[in-house]
Amino acid sequence: MGAVGELGFDDLTAKARLRDAAMRLFAEHGVEATSIRDIAKAVGVSGGLVRHHFGSKEALRDACDTYALTQLVRFKEQAAGGGQAAGPQFLSAGQPVLLRYFVRSMLDGSPSAREMFSQMVAQAEDWLEANHPDGIADRHAYCAVLVAMELGALMMREQLSTVLGADMLEPEGLVRLARAKVEFYSTPLLNPKAAATALAAIDQLQQSPPKRRPTRKAKR
Amino acid sequence: MGAVGELGFDDLTAKARLRDAAMRLFAEHGVEATSIRDIAKAVGVSGGLVRHHFGSKEALRDACDTYALTQLVRFKEQAAGGGQAAGPQFLSAGQPVLLRYFVRSMLDGSPSAREMFSQMVAQAEDWLEANHPDGIADRHAYCAVLVAMELGALMMREQLSTVLGADMLEPEGLVRLARAKVEFYSTPLLNPKAAATALAAIDQLQQSPPKRRPTRKAKR
DNA sequence: GTCTATATAATGATAGAC
DNA sequence: GTCTATCATTATATAGAC
Numbered sequence: 001m002g003a004v005g006e007l008g009f010d011d012l013t014a015k016a017r018l019r020d021a022a023m024r025l026f027a028e029h030g031v032e033a034t035s036i037r038d039i040a041k042a043v044g045v046s047g048g049l050v051r052h053h054f055g056s057k058e059a060l061r062d063a064c065d066t067y068a069l070t071q072l073v074r075f076k077e078q079a080a081g082g083g084q085a086a087g088p089q090f091l092s093a094g095q096p097v098l099l100r101y102f103v104r105s106m107l108d109g110s111p112s113a114r115e116m117f118s119q120m121v122a123q124a125e126d127w128l129e130a131n132h133p134d135g136i137a138d139r140h141a142y143c144a145v146l147v148a149m150e151l152g153a154l155m156m157r158e159q160l161s162t163v164l165g166a167d168m169l170e171p172e173g174l175v176r177l178a179r180a181k182v183e184f185y186s187t188p189l190l191n192p193k194a195a196a197t198a199l200a201a202i203d204q205l206q207q208s209p210p211k212r213r214p215t216r217k218a219k220r
Numbered sequence: 221m222g223a224v225g226e227l228g229f230d231d232l233t234a235k236a237r238l239r240d241a242a243m244r245l246f247a248e249h250g251v252e253a254t255s256i257r258d259i260a261k262a263v264g265v266s267g268g269l270v271r272h273h274f275g276s277k278e279a280l281r282d283a284c285d286t287y288a289l290t291q292l293v294r295f296k297e298q299a300a301g302g303g304q305a306a307g308p309q310f311l312s313a314g315q316p317v318l319l320r321y322f323v324r325s326m327l328d329g330s331p332s333a334r335e336m337f338s339q340m341v342a343q344a345e346d347w348l349e350a351n352h353p354d355g356i357a358d359r360h361a362y363c364a365v366l367v368a369m370e371l372g373a374l375m376m377r378e379q380l381s382t383v384l385g386a387d388m389l390e391p392e393g394l395v396r397l398a399r400a401k402v403e404f405y406s407t408p409l410l411n412p413k414a415a416a417t418a419l420a421a422i423d424q425l426q427q428s429p430p431k432r433r434p435t436r437k438a439k440r
Numbered sequence: 441g442t443c444t445a446t447a448t449a450a451t452g453a454t455a456g457a458c
Numbered sequence: 459g460t461c462t463a464t465c466a467t468t469a470t471a472t473a474g475a476c
Contacts, residue, residue, distance in 0.1 A: 033252035117379040141400035152372020159337040163364045180361035186415035195406035
């Protein structure tokens with residue numbers, strides 16, 4: 001009795017199952033909103049066992065961060081080694097649980113997660129430099145936006161599932177989302193004219209802030 | 221003494237200041253991670269006053285949701301009425317605090333926030349239909365991805381600030397981000413060939429799931 | 441409207457039995 | 459390795475004084 005092995009793997013040690021449950025719950029509800037007892041209950045063990053294996057909630061969190069980082073790096077290396085890194089899918093392809101946890105961790109201000117963000121941007125820049133010779137003015141900023149959007153969208157699973165009419169954790173929803181993302185990445189939202197208009201609007205906005213009109217000439 | 225009016229508006233009632241502080245803290249750290257005492261301290265009043273004005277934390281949260289929704293709708297109407305709705309900036313232009321709160325609220329599972337997500341997708345579809353005649357196969361999914369990414373990226377303020385080297389709440393950082401977004405929206409990440417390759421990979425992946433080979437014919 | 445004091449519940453941490 | 463029992467802390471909720 002009791003809900004054991006919701007991830008479908010009952011052949012893991014209790015410690016590993018606790019870590020997995022913690023990652024899933026942390027990703028879903030946030031770290032602060034998840035109690036040690038919640039995690040223990042999800043695995044079907046007592047709260048004391050969490051303490052026994054990890055010492056404290058903070059240590060458990062660290063263990064999750066380390067595990068996620070390790071797995072993501074391993075996944076990246078596999079993809080790179082296997083030569084199938086290919087497209088920009090280097091970002092959120094596979095490992096949705098890991099990535100969702102990591103993004104949550106970012107929002108909660110984890111240092112290692114922040115570091116990972118920078119790495120992803122650098123990685124995107126490399127890919128862009130190799131596959132997209134020129135045509136992009138601010139490559140760094142472009143990639144930062146790309147990574148921020150890609151990761152941010154991961155947090156919108158529930159909303160995307162509702163709007164697209166299919167669970168984003170099920171194969172069906174994943175495929176539809178993947179197709180939509182390809183279309184999104186290959187069909188520019190703004191044509192050159194619209195982009196020029198938008199940039200002009202930004203320039204104008206920059207020169208005349210909302211309510212004040214600076215009288216001094218030098219800018220600082 | 222005490223920190224009062226961090227938003228720069230001291231001419232608001234204590235109730236309004238509490239609501240604003242709650243929205244800022246909820247957006248920054250999440251609802252569960254923010255205590256009533258934190259909010260009261262931010263405004264410089266006692267925790268009891270929060271209870272007096274709002275009754276409970278849940279009621280305070282509802283008040284924040286309602287206020288954010290009202291303000292966003294008003295902003296939308298103003299933009300539409302003023303005729304300056306223009307570009308796809310209808311999404312996250314202005315009101316960053318409101319939107320950040322709203323996205324956090326979405327992640328925490330707020331019904332009204334979820335409803336707002338659907339509305340934004342519908343709005344994006346209207347804009348797309350008016351400004352982007354054809355060329356997009358699945359307009360609904362395309363817009364869902366657009367909104368999810370736009371809103372999701374809002375949550376990455378800290379990471380974007382670090383990577384771009386400027387605070388995304390300051391005009392300087394905002395301008396750089398705005399420019400990067402325009403470039404991102406106007407320069408496709410994937411060229412037609414890359415897109416075709418990606419779609420082919422998705423099709424293949426759909427036909428042969430990772431590890432299991434189903435022997436039965438009917439799917440349930 | 442605003443504060444202080446207190447009741448009640450939940451949480452992380454801890455000790456010890458099996 | 460795993461559990462139960464308990465402590466100290468913190469949070470929300472509540473009542474009442476000014």
